[in-house]
Amino acid sequence: VQQTVQELFGKQPNKSVNPDEAVAMGAAIQGGVLGGDVTDLLLLDVTPLSLGIETLGGVFTKLINRNTTIPTKKSQVFSTAADGQTQVEIKVHQGEREMASDNKMLGRFNLIGIPPAPRGVPQIEVTFDIDANGIVHVSARDRGTGKEQQIAIQSSGGLSKDDIENMVRAAEKHSADDKKRREMIEEINRVESILHDTESKMEEYKDQLPSDEYSKLKEGASKLREKLSNKDSESVQSVKEAADEFQRQSLKLFETAYKKMQSDRESSQSSSSSSSSSSSDQQSSDDDKDKDKDQKEQQNK
Template sequence: MSSSDSTPADVVIGIDLGTTNSLAAIMGRDGPRVLVAESASPLIPSVVSFLDDNKHIVGEKARALAIRNPRRTVHSVKRLMGRGLADLGDETTRLAYKIVDTEKSKLVRIDIDGQLYSPQEISALILGEVRRRAESALGTPVTKAVITVPAYFDDAQRQATRDAAQIAGLQALRIVNEPTAAALAYGLDTNREGTIVVYDLGGGTFDVSVLKITQGVYKVAATSGDTHLGGDDFDNAIMDRILGAVSNATGKDLRSQPEALQQIRLSAEAMKMELSTGDVATLEVDIGQDEPVTVRITRDDFEDMIRADIERTLACCRSALADADVEIEDVNDIVFVGGSTRIPLVRKRVTEVFGREPHTELDPDRVVALGAAIQADVISGGNRDLLLLDVIPLSLGLETMGGAFAKLITRNQTVPCSVTEMFSTYADNQSGIDINVYQGERELVADCRKLGSFKLTGLPGMAAGLPRVEVTFLVDADGVLTVKAREQRSGVSASIDVVPSHGLTRDEVKGIVRESIVNAHADFAARELIELSNKARNLIDGTQRVLDMPDLPFPPEQRDELAADIANLRALVEAQDLPGIKKACEVFGEKTQSLADDVIGAAIKQELNTERSL
């Protein structure tokens, strides 16, 4: 028993919930390690495929089904988290599955044969699979996790991630920024100190963070990024090239054929990877008639397609350095994170701009999960030496008269942070005020992102400008905002239940959780089986140890009976017979109670002796 990493009650895992792949890690005695279930790869494709009769599968098998079951296979859902249809632009035309928005909320839904799913629910299914595999790897139930998000995720996207965890039955103890997690893993691995820049170009998002590491303190000085720039965009560029070539040669538009679209998506991704090592990639598209269409893309072509995107990432780097007040010459190390950093042009340009080679020693696909595990260890009390100080990526504020954006919290503030400011009314006898909360960097709310709104009502009639409304913004350590408002003269407080513009309300999340509990008997049974099997194994081991002791105080019949019980219980565990194990454990437990007392008595005696001998 003492060989496990921690006791079941304390298990907190780190989860990297990625656009392309997801994985879990845990802190062990010798540092963080990635969790691997029976299957070969710890990387679980972030893909969910819906089958007939309301069933679904997640991971490798779902990914493999993408071509046969395109309309019901959801990939890259992370790019939809906390987003509206308008945010996504023409990206939706390249998705083989259908997304819609509803009248009630601007949040997009995924339409599977008329059944609507929020991105949070799809993410929850992925988290559920990560959790199941972690439980099977650890042999213990998992209910708590630290989950990573792109540093540049806004409030709606962070909140959506927290909601996904709740729907999956996981308590998200902390939301950690991916580049910060990577810096933790990197720092712990190399013991390096100084100023480091983490350049994180993943499947769907780009982040850059500037950190200062001193004596176990990881302080983020500034962060910047783009939550809609990553490997998917490079795939899309190649897809467009392929679709264009097919259309030119045959006049056919394959966008209307989901099966073909999925096939081309996978081919585009394969070509992209090929172009990271080779100089040219060729694809033959068989459209079922005449000659197949041949598409040839050279590395130069590909680099031309993505050059503007790469330059955008470098502009983000300059902005983060300026915010951090750090000169390029003062950067000690650059760390590469995310699969897209394997692209040669990325490496070349970053090396040119920073004047040094980026670090790639740690696997860019795993480093984030490892860092999340380190932070999970800090939060569960295992490590008191590390201190992580992160920042809020985007400014927060509210709408004032004429659509102006009044910033209360400016970007790159260390979290938690809080600001209180006074506002007033502009009309006489105004009985309520609307408080519209926005996030962004521009001067007008029209150019910022609306997070939600709430109303301060029940104000007593006063002349314009007389009420003193105190508005407090509090951002917690997850980078998630809470807003409170109070009118000072009357003492009226606002109901602070913010109606999110691109998210689920508290009630909606609760409703989904309730439903999922009803539908999750199988999940419960699986978890109970793990717990009971562990209990049974402990009983077996403990009893066996006693039976192996020389000079047993029991009659031989009792000894034989116990040996038979052990064999029986072992067979039940082997057969995964849940009700059988349950019953046998109870009977066996009672029987061995006196035995256990003796063993405990002996153990205590031994303990006392050891103590005395110290």
């Protein structure tokens, strides 16, 4: 190696640093830092690859980015993907690809005992905590009940330096395709959320919506779901435009239904108030008649 370097650069390489001594000295200094004996020198270690979890649609959601200095800690709040979901599976991955399946899984665990609730309501706080030894502590806690589960794993995941470099190169190579794939999945997740919320409101306002408009809205939801089922032949933009148009139509109808509910409520309150006033006037008239009758009886006496 030294001869090759000399031939390439035309001069003798510097041999003043002994590699073995450098490694030993670095280890000794780091031991002093961890033990508190060395305070004027700090050796920084970093995460070799990004760390995160798999989320809806198989997307890799990063919590700690590559080359972040350790120790470090990061939390993010997630929620359930289905109504009445009582448990979530936390899949921990490391890598640089946009989809979890293209990265290396480090471990998994379940958080159970989540109270049944509509999707998106429970708050699940996921925390990644990497200590000075590179051990990753991953926990998931339901904010509502306080229930918590966790796992401890090695941040390197048993990968060699070559493995890490290959994963980084693969991420760079597939960057454009991965980005498009992720964008489509995230748009599908958004559209499914719109459909879920809209169909819930349709049932809530069913009595206030004209039957023909209700049918149109139901038909629009079916067409949008059909578009999602053919996502491979659709572009992100076409799905987005169809979803936005459906949402505009539904919001307009729900606004009309809400105003009708408000008007009916005000009419009901007004009618109730009028009835109460009429009853009060009648009572007052009856009281006056009784008073006149008593006065006449007194005069006769």
